[in-house]
Amino acid sequence: MSLKRKTRAVFSGRFGVIAAAAGSAIGLGNIWKFPYITHKYGGGAFVYVYLGFILAIGLPIMLSEIVIGRKSRRNAFGAFKKLAPGKPWKFIGIFGVGAAFLILSFYSVIAGWSLKYIVFSITDSFNSLDSAGISDLFENFHTSPGSPALYHIIFMILTGTIVIMGVHKGIESFSKILMPLLLVLLIVLDIKALTSKDAGNGLIFLFNPDFSKLTYEGILDALGHAFFSLSLGMGTLITYGSYIKKQNNLVRTAVQVTVADTVIAILAAVAIILAVPETDIASHKGGPGLIFIVLPNVFNMPDMIGGYYFSILFFTLLTIAALTSAISILEVVVAFFSEELKMKRNIAVGFAVVLITLLGIICSLSFGIYKDVTFFNLSVFDLLDFIATKVMLPLGGMLIALFIGWGFGRYKVFREIAHGGSLKGWFLRIFMILVKYVAPISIFLILLKMTGLLDLILGCFGFHFE
Ligand code: TRP
Numbered sequence: 001m002s003l004k005r006k007t008r009a010v011f012s013g014r015f016g017v018i019a020a021a022a023g024s025a026i027g028l029g030n031i032w033k034f035p036y037i038t039h040k041y042g043g044g045a046f047v048y049v050y051l052g053f054i055l056a057i058g059l060p061i062m063l064s065e066i067v068i069g070r071k072s073r074r075n076a077f078g079a080f081k082k083l084a085p086g087k088p089w090k091f092i093g094i095f096g097v098g099a100a101f102l103i104l105s106f107y108s109v110i111a112g113w114s115l116k117y118i119v120f121s122i123t124d125s126f127n128s129l130d131s132a133g134i135s136d137l138f139e140n141f142h143t144s145p146g147s148p149a150l151y152h153i154i155f156m157i158l159t160g161t162i163v164i165m166g167v168h169k170g171i172e173s174f175s176k177i178l179m180p181l182l183l184v185l186l187i188v189l190d191i192k193a194l195t196s197k198d199a200g201n202g203l204i205f206l207f208n209p210d211f212s213k214l215t216y217e218g219i220l221d222a223l224g225h226a227f228f229s230l231s232l233g234m235g236t237l238i239t240y241g242s243y244i245k246k247q248n249n250l251v252r253t254a255v256q257v258t259v260a261d262t263v264i265a266i267l268a269a270v271a272i273i274l275a276v277p278e279t280d281i282a283s284h285k286g287g288p289g290l291i292f293i294v295l296p297n298v299f300n301m302p303d304m305i306g307g308y309y310f311s312i313l314f315f316t317l318l319t320i321a322a323l324t325s326a327i328s329i330l331e332v333v334v335a336f337f338s339e340e341l342k343m344k345r346n347i348a349v350g351f352a353v354v355l356i357t358l359l360g361i362i363c364s365l366s367f368g369i370y371k372d373v374t375f376f377n378l379s380v381f382d383l384l385d386f387i388a389t390k391v392m393l394p395l396g397g398m399l400i401a402l403f404i405g406w407g408f409g410r411y412k413v414f415r416e417i418a419h420g421g422s423l424k425g426w427f428l429r430i431f432m433i434l435v436k437y438v439a440p441i442s443i444f445l446i447l448l449k450m451t452g453l454l455d456l457i458l459g460c461f462g463f464h465f466e
Pocket of ligand 1: 024025026030233325326393
C-alpha cells in the first residue's frame with residue numbers, strides 16, 4: 001500500500017489528544033458499570049484485581065495500540081496491513097470492527113437510559129417519590145418496550161451526527177470542557193457520600209479486600225472491564241493513535257489517560273457504593289440499574305442542596321461522557337468502512353448507525369418483552385456484553401500485545417515510543433516483558449479457565465483447584 005493519503009486529519013495540540021482519548025475512555029464504563037460490577041463481586045478484592053490488571057495489562061496494551069496507530073496512520077485493519085504486509089495480523093482489525101458493533105449496540109441502550117434520566121430530572125419526577133417509588137420508576141421504564149428503544153435511537157443519531165462532523169471539530173471540542181466538569185461533580189458527590197453516617201461500612205466494603213468473596217467469574221469480569229474501561233482491545237486507540245502527531249509523547253499520553261480513567265472510576269464507585277443502603281449491599285441487590293436507582297435517592301435527600309439542578313447536570317454530563325465514548329467506538333467502524341471499503345464517510349456512518357441501532361433495539365427489548373429469550377442462560381443484553389467484553393476484547397488485547405511483543409520488531413517499537421520524548425532503558429525492558437509474556441499469558445490462562453479447558457488440562461496432570 002504505497003497509496004499517498006490526502007490530508008489525514010490529526011489532533012491539534014497535546015491537550016486535544018488527551019482530551020479525545022480520555023473522552024473515549026471515560027464513559028458509562030466508569031460511572032455506570034464499574035460501581036455495579038464492584039458491588040456484584042463483593043467490593044475490595046475485585047477492586048484490587050481490577051487495578052492490578054489496569055497496571056500490568058491495560059497500560060502496556062494501551063501504549064501498544066497507540067504505537068500501532070501512530071506508526072501506521074491507518075484504521076484498525078489497515079494499520080496491521082501496512083505494518084505487517086501479507087501477515088494474518090490484520091484480522092485483529094476485522095475482529096475489532098465486529099466487537100465495536102456489538103459494544104455500541106448495548107452501550108447506546110444504557111446511554112439512552114441516561115438521556116431519559118435527564119428528562120426525568122427536568123420534569124422533577126423523583127421529587128415526589130420515596131425510594132421504593134424510585135426503584136419502580138426505573139423498573140417500569142427500562143422494561144417497557146417503547147421509551148428505552150426511542151432514547152437509544154436518539155442517542156445513536158446524535159453519535160452519528162457528531163462522527164459525520166469529523167475528527168477535529170466533532171470530538172475534540174466536546175471533550176475538552178465537559179470532562180473536567182464531570183470530575184468536579186463526582187468530587188461533590190463523593191464529599192456528600194463520605195460525610196454520610198454509613199460511610200465507614202461502604203469504605204470497608206470497597207477497599208478492605210476479602211479474597212474469599214472473589215470468584216473466577218469476577219476475575220474475568222475485572223479483566224474484561226479493564227479493557228472496556230480503557231477502550232482497549234478492538235482498535236479504538238489504534239484509530240485515535242493514527243490521528244496523533246509525531247511530536248506527541250506517547251508514554252505520557254497513555255499514562256495520563258489511564259490515570260484519569262481509573263481515578264474517575266474509583267470516584268464514581270465511592271459516590272455510588274457508599275450511598276447504597278446497608279441491606280442492599282448485603283443482599284447484592286444492584287445490577288445495571290444501580291446508578292439509576294441510587295443517585296436519584298441521593299439527589300432527593302433533604303440535606304442535598306440544589307438536588308434538582310444537580311440531577312439534571314449529572315445525567316447530562318453522564319450522557320455526554322457516554323457520547324464521547326460512543327463516538328470513538330463508531331469511529332473504528334467508520335474509519336474501516338471508509339478507508340478499506342472505500343465508502344464515503346457519510347454513507348459509512350449511516351450504514352453503521354442503522355445496523356447498530358437495529359441490534360440495539362433487540363438488546364433494549366431484552367430487558368422487557370424479550371426477557372425470556374435467552375442463550376446459555378443469558379439475555380441478549382448479557383450475551384452481547386459477555387461476547388464482546390469478556391471474550392473479544394481480552395482476545396483482541398492479547399493479539400495486540402503479541403504483535404508488539406513478537407511480531408513487529410523490538411527496534412521499531414522502541415523508536416516509535418521514543419519519538420517525542422526520551423525514554424529510560426528500564427521502562428522499555430519492563431514494557432517488553434509485560435507485552436511479551438505477562439499480558440498474553442495471563443489473558444490466555446483466564447480465558448482458558450473460563451471455558452473450562454484449564455481444569456481439563458490440569459486434571460490430566462492430576463492437579464485440581466477450585
Ligand atoms: N471506555 C468507554 C467507557 O468506559 C467505552 C468504550 C469506548 C470502549 N471505546 C471503547 C469500550 C472501545 C471497549 C472498546 O465507557
